[in-house]
Amino acid sequence: MAITFYDLSGMNARRFSPFGWRVRMALAHKELDANVELIGFSDKAKLEFSGQNLVPVLVDGATVVADSWEIAGHLQATYPDRPSLFHGAAGEASARFVAAYADSQLHPLVARCVVRDILEVIPEKEHAYFRAAREKRFGMTLEAIVANREETRRQLKTALYPVRTTLRDHAFLGGAGPNFSDYAVFGAFMWARSVSAFTLLDADDPVHAWRERMLDLFDAMPRAEAGFPV
Ligand SMILES: N[C@@H](CCC(=O)N[C@@H](CS)C(=O)NCC(=O)O)C(=O)O
Numbered sequence: 001m002a003i004t005f006y007d008l009s010g011m012n013a014r015r016f017s018p019f020g021w022r023v024r025m026a027l028a029h030k031e032l033d034a035n036v037e038l039i040g041f042s043d044k045a046k047l048e049f050s051g052q053n054l055v056p057v058l059v060d061g062a063t064v065v066a067d068s069w070e071i072a073g074h075l076q077a078t079y080p081d082r083p084s085l086f087h088g089a090a091g092e093a094s095a096r097f098v099a100a101y102a103d104s105q106l107h108p109l110v111a112r113c114v115v116r117d118i119l120e121v122i123p124e125k126e127h128a129y130f131r132a133a134r135e136k137r138f139g140m141t142l143e144a145i146v147a148n149r150e151e152t153r154r155q156l157k158t159a160l161y162p163v164r165t166t167l168r169d170h171a172f173l174g175g176a177g178p179n180f181s182d183y184a185v186f187g188a189f190m191w192a193r194s195v196s197a198f199t200l201l202d203a204d205d206p207v208h209a210w211r212e213r214m215l216d217l218f219d220a221m222p223r224a225e226a227g228f229p230v
Contacts, residue, residue, distance in 0.1 A: 005056065007038060011122060016194035017056065019056055021191065022071075022187045026085055028217070029218075032082070056068055072086075087179050102188055113192065114196035116145065121195050171210075189230075197228040201230070
């Protein structure tokens with residue numbers, strides 16, 4: 001059955017959605033091919049069929065699924081014989097926790113480092129929409145959001161403590177191999193890498209070494225993606 005994956009894109013097919021990256025990694029983990037439909041901020045009418053207006057969206061045969069967590073659950077339930085995204089029910093609960101941690105604790109900090117740089121990778125016609133939407137969300141201009149990003153970077157280092165601690169004893173958040181917990185956190189780094197040259201991690205941070213391992217997964221698919229070397 002054909003799968004179509006609607007993912008956010010800027011110019012030159014730059015795919016910078018952290019949630020899109022979760023799905024991309026999940027599809028690769030499940031060894032599933034998908035037709036990819038790239039959606040810019042100005043193309044969201046193309047998502048109307050899904051009953052909402054955010055990417056990622058997956059269409060798998062007759063099934064339409066929006067939201068990266070829902071998509072992961074769909075892939076796990078529909079393709080149980082392929083490599084597991086969660087490594088069991090306990091792993092699924094842990095991945096839910098990790099995804100919520102990334103959403104609430106990491107994404108706001110990454111945004112405060114890179115959100116202004118997104119203007120450089122989306123077409124001019126989308127600038128006004130993007131600026132207005134994000135300035136409303138943060139209550140200040142894009143420039144003010146990122147003004148203190150050296151300090152934000154220090155806060156991010158602190159916020160990554162749970163990841164760093166887990167990586168002391170395990171190669172991946174999923175243990176010996178990656179699972180959806182890893183993809184949930186990694187999406188934030190792929191978002192940053194796709195849009196910004198700003199350095200988020202110190203080279204001697206164990207999270208940096210983990211990100212290198214993540215970039216090498218699936219024949220280095222993430223590393224091959226257009227972005228800034230980090
Ligand atoms: N909870 C959703 C979040 C999806 C989401 O926020 N998508 C963003 C891209 S990162 C989006 O579509 N934004 C469109 C817009 O801001 O207009 C998920 O996990 O998939």
